[in-house]
Amino acid sequence: MGVATGSRARYDEWADWYEHYITGDARDFTERTAEILARVLGPGAGPLLDLACGTGIYGQTISALGWTPFGVDLSIGQLRHACSRMPVAVAEASALPVRPRTLAAVTAVLCHTDIDDYAHTCQAASAALRTGGVFAHVGVHPCFVGAFADRTSPSEISITPGYWERERRFEGPWRGVRAKVGARHVPLGELLDTFVRAGLSIDRVIEAGEPTPDILAVRCIRTG
Ligand SMILES: C[S@@+](CC[C@H](N)C(=O)[O-])C[C@H]1O[C@@H](n2cnc3c(N)ncnc32)[C@H](O)[C@@H]1O
Known part of the structure; x- marks a missing residue:
């Protein structure tokens, strides 16, 4: 199993803080995010893998x-919180x-802003899905959230180079x-292309947030 120790160390250090922050x-x-996840994933049955589940905060949304x-x-630190919400593995x-x-x-x-190679990850996810299986991506909006977007004033986003x-x-x-x-960035076109190249068919796209979207969610289906 390949392990990117940089990512592990990064979140191990902040896991308790992260849990406190996302619930505070x-x-x-x-x-x-939970509401958008519910919309883009939709109801269903069967085994669902929550990739990079962190502290497992969306376990209840998914189960419901x-x-x-x-x-x-x-991150073992993140999974210490997640294991009370769903079964987990490193x-x-x-x-x-x-x-x-x-x-x-x-x-x-x-x-997708944490994983070093999101394209490779999407290929692995696609390979694990049955035909007709759902891949639900929920991420920050690549056009309006990133190091290039100053959102200090939510009503006035400044886009810089x-x-x-x-x-x-x-x-x-x-x-x-x-x-x-920190964060990695995947431009919008590259993100959508990543899903298609992984053998996934884009089924639904949701943008959310006012007055400028901060979340982009994409529902894909493995068709082959
Ligand atoms: C911002 S957190 C999101 C966690 C959770 N999905 C949530 O929404 O709260 C990003 C997570 O990605 C994990 N991560 C980063 N790179 C990873 C990789 N290559 N494989 C598995 N998990 C990874 C981190 O450890 C961290 O828990």
């Missing part, structure tokens, strides 16, 4: 829709501990999680 100061954003979630993440997102074509669904929530820079960046106008762990 960032609670509104967590609740909005009828799915049976289990989570994987690189795993690298692009080397999933599941047999090919066995899953009914995969969710990837707020993680840097949209094409993909590598992890720590500088930027961030508070919260990104001020601690």
Whole structure:
């Protein structure tokens, strides 16, 4: 199993803080994310892998829709919180501990900005899905959230140069999680192309947030 120790160390250090933050100061954003996840995933049944599940905060949302979630993440610190919410395993997102074509669904929530190779991860997720299986991506909106987007004033987003820079960046106008762990960036076209190249068919796209969207959610189906 390949393990990106940088990501593991990064979230191990912040896991207790992260759990406190997403259920405290960032609670509104967590609740909005849960609502978008429920819309883009929809009801269903069968085994669902929550990729990079973190502290497993969306386990209840996923279960309430009828799915049976289990989570994987690189960070043992994050999984200590997650294990009270769903069964979990330590795993690298692009080397999933599941047999090919066995899953009914995969969710990837707020993680494409953390995973070093999201394209590879989507290929692994697609390979694990049965035909007709659902891949539900929920992430920050690539056009309006990133080191290049100053959201200090939510009503007036300033876009500065840097949209094409993909590598992890720590500088930027961030508070919260990104001020601690930085973020990678995947431009919009590349993100959508990543799903298609992984053999997934885009079924539904949701943008959310006022007055400028901060969340982009994409529902894909494995058709082959
Ligand atoms: C912002 S957190 C999101 C966690 C959770 N999905 C949520 O929405 O609260 C990103 C997570 O991605 C995990 N991660 C980063 N790179 C990973 C990789 N290559 N494989 C598995 N997990 C990874 C981190 O450990 C962290 O828990």
